[in-house]
Amino acid sequence: MSLRVAGRCAGAFFLLAFVAYGVGSALPGQPAGAALVALNSALVAAIGALAFRALRPARPGAAWGYLVARGAEAFLLAAGLVLRDSAGAxxxxxxxxxxMLSLGLGSVPFCLALARQRWLPRWLAGWGAAGYALLAAGAAAELSGIRVGLVPAAPGGxxxxxxxxxxxxRGFAPATGGRPDPTGDAPPSAAGAGDTRVWRAARAAGVGLLLMAILAGLANFGVVQRLAAADAARATDLPLxxxxxxxxxxxxxxxxxxLDVLVAWALRVFLADAGRAVALLAAxxxxxxAVVFAVAITHLVAAAGLLRDGGTDRIDxxxxxxxxxxxxxxxxxxxxFxxxxxxxxxxxxxxxxVPTWVAALVAxxxxxxxxxxxxxxxxxxYPVQVATVTFVGEVVLMGWLLGFAARRRPGRRADRDAGRARQAQPA
Structure with a gap:
C-alpha cells in the first residue's frame, strides 16, 4: 500500500470515526449506539496503524507514540461502553x-512530525498540536474533578x-511538493545506522523501564494497596x-x-541479533x-466510578x-510477563x-x-511471593540499559574515532 493510498484510507477513517462516535454516543443503551461506538474504536485503531506504517521509517518515535496512544484510546472508548452498563456513568x-488524555498526548508529537515531514502545512500542524494539547489539558482537568465541558475539545475536533x-x-504526501525537513533527524550513514538504531532502542527501553517503576510504585503501593486495606469506617492517610x-x-x-508496549518492542530491536524469532515472541x-493489565485496570476505573456516582468517599x-x-x-x-x-x-x-550475570538475573x-x-x-x-525478591532482575536490566545508552552514544563514539584518526595522521 502506497503512502497516498494509506493516507486516503486514514482520512476516510478520521471522518467515519467522527460520525460513528458522535451518533453512537447520542444513542446510549441502544444496540445501534453500542455498535457505532465499537466501530469507532476499530477505526481509531486502524488510523493509528496506518499512520504508524507511513511515519515509522522517518520518525519512529512519533510513530510508535501515536500508535500506542491511538490503541489506548480505542481500548478505553470500548471499555467505557462496557463500564456504562456494569459500573455506571x-x-x-x-x-x-x-x-482523550491518551489521544491528546500522543497526537502532539505526531502533528509536529507531520510538519517536519512536510506532510502538513506548518500552520495546520501547529493548529493540530495546540488543539490536542488543549484536549489533553481539558481531559486532565476533568479527571481531577474540574468541570471544563467540551470547549477544550473543539479545536482538536x-x-x-x-x-x-x-x-x-491527497494522502500522506508533502504539502508543498518539497522534501522533508532535513534538520535534526537526518538519516545516519549505512555504516552507523545499525548502531544508532540499537542505541535508541536501549535508551527507549531503559527510560521506559525507569518511568514504569516510578509510576507503578506510586500508583500501586501509594494508592491501590492502601485503599485495598482501608476500613470503610475510617479514612486513609492519603492527601487526596x-x-x-x-x-x-x-x-x-x-x-x-x-510504556510496557513501547519497552517490549524496543527490547525486540535491541536483542534481535540474538534471535529474531524469539525476540518477536518476547515482544x-x-x-x-499489557493488554491483560489494561483489562485489569478497568476494574479500578469501575471502582473510581462507583465512588463518583455514590457521592461518598467510603471504601465499601x-x-x-x-x-x-x-x-x-x-x-x-x-x-x-x-x-x-x-x-x-x-x-x-x-x-x-549484555553481561551474562544481567541475563541470569532477568531470567x-x-x-x-x-x-x-x-x-x-x-x-x-500459596505461602510466598517469590517475585518480591527476584524482581531485582528487572531493576538491574533497567540500570544496565541506561548505562549502555550513556556509554555507547553514537555521537560520542564518532567523536572519539575522529579524534583517534587525527592523532594517527602524520604531522
Missing part, C-alpha cells in the same frame, strides 16, 4: 476522559475534520480524596501499560501482558471487590552486548513471576 466518563478531508484528498487518588492511580497505571508476550464492599478484581486479573497477566522475561533473559544470554525474575502467577491459580494457599 461515572466509570464510563473516567474511561472517556482517559481516552475541528482539526481532525480538516485533516481527515485533506488526507482523503479516595476517588481522586484512585483516578490518578488509574492514569498512572494506564501510562505503565502503554508479543509483553504486549499481550463494592469498591473493595473491584480492587480485588484488578489484582486477580493482573496476576493472570503476569504469566505472560514472566514468559517475556524468561525469553528476554535467554536472548540477553546469547547477546554479545530469574521471569521465573519468579511465573511461580507467583501459577501459585495464585492453585486452590491451596
Amino acid at each position: 461515572g466509570a464510563a466518563d473516567i474511561a472517556y476522559q482517559a481516552a 475541528l482539526f481532525e475534520l480538516v485533516f481527515g478531508a485533506l488526507l482523503l484528498a 480524596s479516595h476517588q481522586r487518588a484512585l483516578v490518578l492511580a488509574v492514569v498512572a497505571l494506564l501510562a505503565v501499560a502503554c 508479543w508476550c509483553r504486549t499481550g501482558y 464492599a463494592g469498591v473493595r471487590a473491584r480492587i480485588a478484581g484488578f489484582e486477580e486479573v493482573w496476576s493472570v497477566g503476569l504469566l505472560l 514472566g514468559v517475556h522475561l524468561l525469553l528476554t533473559g535467554w536472548l540477553a544470554w546469547r547477546s554479545a552486548a 530469574v525474575a521471569g521465573a519468579g513471576y511465573l511461580a507467583d502467577s501459577i501459585g495464585a491459580l492453585v486452590p491451596a494457599a
Whole structure:
C-alpha cells in the first residue's frame, strides 16, 4: 500500500470515526449506539496503524507514540461502553476522559512530525498540536474533578475534520511538493545506522523501564494497596480524596501499560541479533501482558466510578471487590510477563552486548513471576511471593540499559574515532 493510498484510507477513517462516535454516543443503551461506538474504536485503531506504517521509517518515535496512544484510546472508548452498563456513568466518563488524555498526548508529537515531514502545512500542524494539547489539558482537568465541558475539545475536533478531508484528498504526501525537513533527524550513514538504531532502542527501553517503576510504585503501593486495606469506617492517610487518588492511580497505571508496549518492542530491536524469532515472541508476550493489565485496570476505573456516582468517599464492599478484581486479573497477566522475561533473559544470554550475570538475573525474575502467577491459580494457599525478591532482575536490566545508552552514544563514539584518526595522521 502506497503512502497516498494509506493516507486516503486514514482520512476516510478520521471522518467515519467522527460520525460513528458522535451518533453512537447520542444513542446510549441502544444496540445501534453500542455498535457505532465499537466501530469507532476499530477505526481509531486502524488510523493509528496506518499512520504508524507511513511515519515509522522517518520518525519512529512519533510513530510508535501515536500508535500506542491511538490503541489506548480505542481500548478505553470500548471499555467505557462496557463500564456504562456494569459500573455506571461515572466509570464510563473516567474511561472517556482517559481516552482523550491518551489521544491528546500522543497526537502532539505526531502533528509536529507531520510538519517536519512536510506532510502538513506548518500552520495546520501547529493548529493540530495546540488543539490536542488543549484536549489533553481539558481531559486532565476533568479527571481531577474540574468541570471544563467540551470547549477544550473543539479545536482538536475541528482539526481532525480538516485533516481527515485533506488526507482523503491527497494522502500522506508533502504539502508543498518539497522534501522533508532535513534538520535534526537526518538519516545516519549505512555504516552507523545499525548502531544508532540499537542505541535508541536501549535508551527507549531503559527510560521506559525507569518511568514504569516510578509510576507503578506510586500508583500501586501509594494508592491501590492502601485503599485495598482501608476500613470503610475510617479514612486513609492519603492527601487526596479516595476517588481522586484512585483516578490518578488509574492514569498512572494506564501510562505503565502503554510504556510496557513501547519497552517490549524496543527490547525486540535491541536483542534481535540474538534471535529474531524469539525476540518477536518476547515482544508479543509483553504486549499481550499489557493488554491483560489494561483489562485489569478497568476494574479500578469501575471502582473510581462507583465512588463518583455514590457521592461518598467510603471504601465499601463494592469498591473493595473491584480492587480485588484488578489484582486477580493482573496476576493472570503476569504469566505472560514472566514468559517475556524468561525469553528476554535467554536472548540477553546469547547477546554479545549484555553481561551474562544481567541475563541470569532477568531470567530469574521471569521465573519468579511465573511461580507467583501459577501459585495464585492453585486452590491451596500459596505461602510466598517469590517475585518480591527476584524482581531485582528487572531493576538491574533497567540500570544496565541506561548505562549502555550513556556509554555507547553514537555521537560520542564518532567523536572519539575522529579524534583517534587525527592523532594517527602524520604531522
